[in-house]
Amino acid sequence: MKSKFVWMNGELVEFEKATVHFLTPALHYGLGVFEGIRCYATPDGPAVFRLKEHAQRLVNSAHVVGFRSLPYTADDVRKATLSTVAANGYSECYIRPLIYLADGGWNLNVDGGKPALGIAVWEWTNYLGKEALEHGVRANISSFTRHHPNVMMTKAKISGNYANSFLAKTESVRLGFEEAIMLDPQGYVAECTGENLFIVKNGTMYTPSLAPVLDGITRDSLITLANDLHYEVVESPISRDQLYTADEVFVCGTAAECIALREIDFRTIGSGTTGPVCHALQKEFHAAIHGDHRRSKEWLDYVAEPSHVQYRRTGSE
16 A cells, blocks of 8 residues: 555655644544545546546535535645646556544534545555456345434545444455445445445346435446446335345445445345346446546546656655
C-alpha cells in the first residue's frame, strides 16, 4: 500500500509524514466520510472512473454527517485526486479520499471540531481474488443486520458505518466464505459488506431499492450498461430464498467491480459459475473503465503527466 505521496489538507507530503494525532476524534468515534475510487490504464493514459460523481458523493456524505462548512469543494477534491495519482506515477491504483473530524468534538458534537481532508492512493487489483472474475465467489447470509436507515445514515459512506461490515466480513471469512450478504432490518436482502447486489431471473435483473443501501456508483454504472444492452432492471424487495433460486446473483462495487456469487449458504446458484448476464456486464464495464467504450468519454477523468503537477515536499530536499 505504500506510495510516494499522500495529499493532506492542500499539499502532497511524503508517505511517512501523512499522519494524524492519536487523539483525532475520527479514530475514537468513527467521525469521518470517505470514498473508494479507481484509476485505470487506458490507451490515452491513466484515467479515474467516475471521479466527479465520487467527489460529489464525498461532499454529500460530509453534509449528511453534519459538517456545516467544508474547506474544499467537490471540484477541489477532483483536482487534488488527479494530482495525487499523477505525483505517484501510477497507471492503475485505488484512491481513498477521507474527510475527518480533525480536532475537537469530544462533546460528541460535530460543531465542536473542524473537518480535514486527506487523499491516499495505492496499487490494488483483485479485491476478491484473481479467480473471482471468471468463477465467482462463495457467500453466506450474515448474522449481522445492515444498519437501519434511522440508526446510521445509509446514503453516506461514514467511517463508523463500516464496523458493521467488518463484523460481517470477518465472520464469513472465518466460516470459509469470501463475502457476506446482509439483510435489512425488515429481513430483506440489502447488500454485501462493500458491494451492491443484483439477481437475474428469467432474463430480468432485480436489485434492492435504495432505501436501506448505499447508492453505489458502480451499481448505477451497471444499471446504465444493462439498459444499453436492453436488459430490464427492476428495483424490488428481495427475500433470502429468492437468492437461492435465482439464475444468477452478482455483486458490484469500486473494489470488487462486478463479481458473481456462485454459491450462497452452501446452495449452488444457477450453473455454479459466472452467468451470461454477469459476463456481458463484466465485458461492458471493463471496456468502459479502460477507455474502450462509448460511455468512457463521460465516465473517465484523465490524469495529467507527473511533470505538470505542482507539489511541495515537506522537510529538507
